[in-house]
């Protein structure tokens with residue numbers, strides 16, 4: 001039985017991951033800012049078979065409370081062995097271009113808040129020489145694009161941070177799994193026109209849980225995004241800057 005801390009537990013992708021863990025009879029500590037939705041999800045996961053579910057309501061930009069939430073999860077579940085960090089916002093690129101405050105707020109939510117959590121979790125897992133930490137980054141972090149480079153640069157920071165953290169924690173038996181989804185049909189992307197490249201959160205969650213089970217390093221979800229991003233990254237900058245990709 002796993003003891004899983006799910007941060008950003010009201011995310012559609014995180015909720016589908018939690019359903020898989022619940023069906024296996026794992027214990028779940030759920031953290032999110034929407035109390036009502038959190039309670040509904042916790043009750044549903046219990047019915048789906050979770051050994052125990054606990055809800056913790058907080059705004060994840062409240063960095064001063066990060067250490068306390070980890071202690072709370074460890075205390076009530078008698079330890080934590082797996083963490084999934086899933087919260088995020090799809091930045092309004094045009095609003096960010098007009099406002100430094102908006103840009104920094106987006107970087108804060110999509111990168112700095114996770115980096116704060118990762119620093120606390122890494123030190124706790126390193127001390128006990130065990131654990132798996134998974135973070136949802138994005139293919140958007142592979143190359144900055146005009147249409148979403150604020151969100152993309154925050155995810156790039158997360159990807160680079162987890163790369164270094166993985167190398168640091170390797171000798172301590174702690175796995176760091178960086179997840180890079182492509183387009184996923186969730187509330188975050190509700191307004192987007194969908195095409196064949198879009199995946200459902202159920203399928204994406206199954207692949208994320210599998211990657212966590214196997215303690216993978218970095219995974220593109222679905223896997224074809226590895227090839228797509230390989231092509232996008234290979235385009236020389238002098239051509240790339242003229243495209244609308």
Ligand SMILES: NC(=O)c1ccc[n+]([C@@H]2O[C@H](COP(=O)([O-])OP(=O)(O)OC[C@H]3O[C@@H](n4cnc5c(N)ncnc54)[C@H](OP(=O)(O)O)[C@@H]3O)[C@@H](O)[C@H]2O)c1
Pocket residue numbers: 008009010011012013014032033034058059060061086087088089090109136137138139180181182183184185186187188189
């Ligand atoms: N959907 C995609 O196409 C896609 C692609 C690549 C990567 N991702 C990443 O996948 C992760 C999950 O996103 P999703 O697709 O499942 O979208 P989602 O359902 O909209 O989930 C995003 C979650 O983040 C939470 N959140 C945002 N800011 C928060 C804060 N300050 N404190 C607490 N919670 C906060 C939201 O809570 P509220 O509902 O309370 O606002 C929401 O539950 C995100 O990191 C996203 O960047 C998504």
